Amino acid sequence: MSYVGIIITFVFIENFILTKFLGLCPFIGVSKNTESAVGMGFAVTFVMSLASLTTWAIQKLILVPLGLEFLQTITFILVIATLVQLVEMIIQKISAPLYKALGIYLPLITTNCAVLGIALIAVRSNYNAFESFVAGFSAGLGFLLAILLMSTIREKLENEWVPKPFRGVPIAFITGGLMALAFMAFDKALLRNLIG
Amino acid sequence: MGNFTKGIFKENPIFVILLGLCPTLAVSTQVINAIGMGAGVIFVLLGSNIFVSLLKNFIPDKVRIPSYIVIIASFVTIVDLVMQAYTPSLSKNLGVFVQLIVVNCIILGRAEAFASKSNVKDAVFDALGMGVGFTLGLALIALIREVLGAGTITLFAVGGFDGVIRLPGLSESPVRIIALAPGALLVIGYLKGLFNWMEMRKAKGAAV
Numbered sequence: 001m002s003y004v005g006i007i008i009t010f011v012f013i014e015n016f017i018l019t020k021f022l023g024l025c026p027f028i029g030v031s032k033n034t035e036s037a038v039g040m041g042f043a044v045t046f047v048m049s050l051a052s053l054t055t056w057a058i059q060k061l062i063l064v065p066l067g068l069e070f071l072q073t074i075t076f077i078l079v080i081a082t083l084v085q086l087v088e089m090i091i092q093k094i095s096a097p098l099y100k101a102l103g104i105y106l107p108l109i110t111t112n113c114a115v116l117g118i119a120l121i122a123v124r125s126n127y128n129a130f131e132s133f134v135a136g137f138s139a140g141l142g143f144l145l146a147i148l149l150m151s152t153i154r155e156k157l158e159n160e161w162v163p164k165p166f167r168g169v170p171i172a173f174i175t176g177g178l179m180a181l182a183f184m185a186f187d188k189a190l191l192r193n194l195i196g
Numbered sequence: 197m198g199n200f201t202k203g204i205f206k207e208n209p210i211f212v213i214l215l216g217l218c219p220t221l222a223v224s225t226q227v228i229n230a231i232g233m234g235a236g237v238i239f240v241l242l243g244s245n246i247f248v249s250l251l252k253n254f255i256p257d258k259v260r261i262p263s264y265i266v267i268i269a270s271f272v273t274i275v276d277l278v279m280q281a282y283t284p285s286l287s288k289n290l291g292v293f294v295q296l297i298v299v300n301c302i303i304l305g306r307a308e309a310f311a312s313k314s315n316v317k318d319a320v321f322d323a324l325g326m327g328v329g330f331t332l333g334l335a336l337i338a339l340i341r342e343v344l345g346a347g348t349i350t351l352f353a354v355g356g357f358d359g360v361i362r363l364p365g366l367s368e369s370p371v372r373i374i375a376l377a378p379g380a381l382l383v384i385g386y387l388k389g390l391f392n393w394m395e396m397r398k399a400k401g402a403a404v
Contacts, residue, residue: 019377021221025301028217070277073295074269081262113218113299120292165393166385173385180378 003134005195006127010138012186016114017146018179023114027147028172030105037151038144043105045140047087048118051080052136055119056129076119081110114143149179199321209302209326210333211391218300220334221380223293226350230338232286234331236275236294241303241323241330243271248311249319255312264307265298272298302330340383345375 016022023044030040055076063069088106091099109115118139122132153175162171210220223229247267248255255263276294279287287294297303306326311319342349347367350360373379 021218021377021380022296024217024221070273073273073276073298074266077265077269077298078262081265110299113296116296116299117292120295124292163389165396166389170385170389170392173381173388177378177381177385180381181373184376184378 002195003131005191006131006134007138007141008186008191008194010118010135011142011145012183013188013191015142015146015183015186016117016139017143018176018183020117022117023112023143026108026112027143027150027176028169030108031147031151031154031172033155034148034151036105037147039101040105040108041140041144041147042101044109044112044114044143045137047080047084047106047109048115048140048143049133049137050087051083051115052118052122052139053129053133054079054083056122056127056132059123060129072120072123076116080115080119084110114139146179150176153179199318200325202325204325204329204332207326208329208333210330210337211388217384218293218296220330220337221384223290224334224338224341224380225345225375226289226342227335227338228350228352229286229289230334231331232279232283233290233293234327234334236279236290236297237300237302237330238324238327239275240268240271240297241306241327242320243274244268244303244307245311245319245323246316248307249314249316252312260312261304261308264304264312268303268307269298302326337380337383337387340387341374341379344371345373345379346370 014020017027026040031037058075058079084106118136122135127135223233244267248264279294306322310322347363347370348360
């Protein structure tokens with residue numbers, strides 16, 4: 001698949017949150033205001049791009065040559081956890097403002113299923129190194145797009161009347177459902193028409 | 197006993213503490229998938245709770261989270277390989293979500309919040325209760341989605357029975373949207389609203 005195809009697929013057609021439900025916890029938990037949603041979105045994009053590249057290298061250079069594919073789950077999750085820690089330390093040293101913006105979200109990312117999800121999906125799709133990186137980056141962008149849309153809607157919802165049992169989480173899910181409905185307009189046919 | 201029942205009702209992981217949602221929604225298109233996923237989660241939860249509880253005095257506090265993750269990932273690998281070997285069709289349906297049990301927050305959450313502070317017996321009951329609660333919640337969502345979205349209930353195939361119950365009327369003209377991605381979010385939103393409403397009514401009844 002071409003790079004443009006991968007980007008459109010992971011940002012719109014197979015948006016991780018709205019069609020695969022990966023990364024739903026932060027989507028509901030951190031979408032109360034736009035500022036933190038954007039911070040979380042960028043942190044996730046950053047980690048997902050790096051994680052899909054790193055796990056590709058580990059799968060192709062270590063696990064497959066040694067015949068250790070069955071250790072995939074353990075290796076990937078440990079690599080992601082280490083990577084997150086490393087990224088946190090590097091950002092802290094290099095850029096104080098960036099650390100301030102992303103810092104508090106980084107530890108939360110280890111248990112974000114979207115990160116392990118893209119690593120596993122990239123390996124299953126047999127992407128090469130750069131394709132894996134692009135897939136990770138665009139899946140992160142898709143996450144950013146969805147959480148940004150969600151947070152702006154939720155900020156508006158604050159001022160609206162909502163039946164009491166639905167306040168908070170239930171209405172957030174229903175909003176997400178309606179967003180997913182809109183995202184159904186992006187399907188494989190769109191990709192075919194665009195790229196041919 | 198209290199450790200067992202609290203996971204099913206009072207602290208139901210899906211509806212009350214909202215943990216482990218990613219797999220919940222993604223595999224809830226058919227009842228059989230929900231049951232398979234639930235069985236996997238119960239096994240991993242049981243294994244990790246037992247090991248964390250046994251090793252709680254040996255794991256240094258600083259590296260406890262990575263240690264828990266290694267324990268959990270080992271059990272997830274077992275489940276993944278067993279499913280691939282014995283129930284290939286289920287393994288194919290659940291796809292990447294079997295491996296994603298490792299980041300299911302319920303399991304790490306129980307290890308950290310409960311098993312690391314309790315003896316083995318309590319940890320086992322806690323794991324069973326949480327696991328059964330998770331499975332029931334998942335099965336409920338899957339039942340609603342499959343009945344409304346496809347008009348069928350898919351269970352195990354036994355003998356000549358192919359395991360699919362078709363509901364007359366619904367299976368010819370189902371509400372397809374419920375079976376697709378948006379339906380999952382809508383169903384859990386309305387269910388959570390319904391549970392909140394019941395909770396409020398009960399609280400009001402108790403006050404009067």
